Amino acid sequence: MKILTFDIGGTEIKYALCDENFNLTEKNSIPTNAHEGGPKIIERVIEIIKSFSGIDRIGISTAGQVDSVKGEIVYATDTIPGYTGVKIKELVEKQTGIPTAVENDVNSAAVGEAVFGAAKGYQNFICLTYGTGIGGAIYLDGKLFTGNSFSAGEFGHIVTHKGGKDCTCGGNGCYEAYASTSALANAVKEKLHKDLNGREIFESFSNPEIRLIIDEWIDEIVTGLKGLIYIFNPALIVAGGGIMNEEYITQEINKRLQNELMASFRKVKVVKALMGNDANKLGAAYLASQL
Ligand SMILES: [Zn+2]
Structure with a gap:
């Protein structure tokens, strides 16, 4: 089976061919040009699809909240204007005749990790992606849990303060x-008046002032995770986002959780996501293969 898989984000549309063994080839990307609006973006996706031949399935991972049954955008912020309500699956299938799966990006990444990555073999886990904000996905009894209106897992907006x-x-x-990673950068800016990104902050790890800010930030991460652990009692938490390549973070999270959780919840492990930038594309391709 030959699958063409897309990852539509606010700045880039990435795509690749995927074979029956889920190897990605011909990886490519184009700018999203989000200001042109949601319908135009899907038009350009359809043009890309038409430039390939012999495609059996289309997988689309996208920003925004997605009704994965109808394959349409339930809600998207102004990052992509006019994206809310765009019927992606209907448009693509009508114009290409190829069966298409559409899923939200964090959910696609969770499927990618479940089938191929850090959560392989786990039936119950949650995913959190730490970046500008915090995205979340819930995987229960071997499948995605998307809630009453396809919006479950907005962990970033749980109130902790x-x-x-x-x-x-x-x-x-x-x-x-x-x-979030942005919150860490903001804390460094407020307290030390330095404009550093996540990677640069960790390069200054030996600086005691920076170290203190990092440790306080990890406490914030742990506070949110404890609430989620008490709700879901997951076996595993997959933490994604570039910042999680800093091993100190997951080590500290696990250590602190062991000290702070009620005993019966301490079996949970927090691990970093393994599939990186390919998680969304692989997850969407897998969902497409199941159509
Ligand atoms: Zn919020």
Whole structure:
């Protein structure tokens, strides 16, 4: 089976061919040009599909909340204007005649990790992606749990500090305002007046002031995870996002959880995601293969 798989993000549309063994080849990308709006983006995806021949399935991982049954965008922020309501599956299938699976990006990544990566063999786990914000996905009894309106797993907007910092969702005190990679960078900027990204902050790990900020930030990560562990009692938590390549973070999270969790929950392990940039494309390809 030959699958063409896409990862539609706010800045880039990545795509690749995927064979029956789920090897990705012909990896490529084009700029999203999000300002042109949701419908135009899908038009360009369809043009790419038409430039290939012999494709059996299409897999699409995309930003935004996705009704994966109808294959349409339930809600997207203004990062991609006019994306809400775009019927991706219907448009693609009508114009190409190829069966198409559409899923939200964090959910696609969770499927990628479940089938090929860090969560291989696990039936119950949750995924969190730490970056500008914090994305989440829930995998229960061997499949994605997407909630009543395909929006479950918005872990970034759980309130961990009532009345705290403003958040992009319009609320305040949200987990991602304290525990995302951006929150770490903001803390360094506020306290030390230095403009550093996540990687640069860890390069200064030996600086005691930086180290203190990192340790406080990891406490924020752990606070949110404890709540999620008490709800889901997962065997595994997969932590994604470039920052998680710093092994100190997952080591510390695991150590602190062992000290702080009720005894019956301590079997949980926190591991970094393994599939990197390919997780979304592989997850979407896998979902397409199951159509
Ligand atoms: Zn929020």
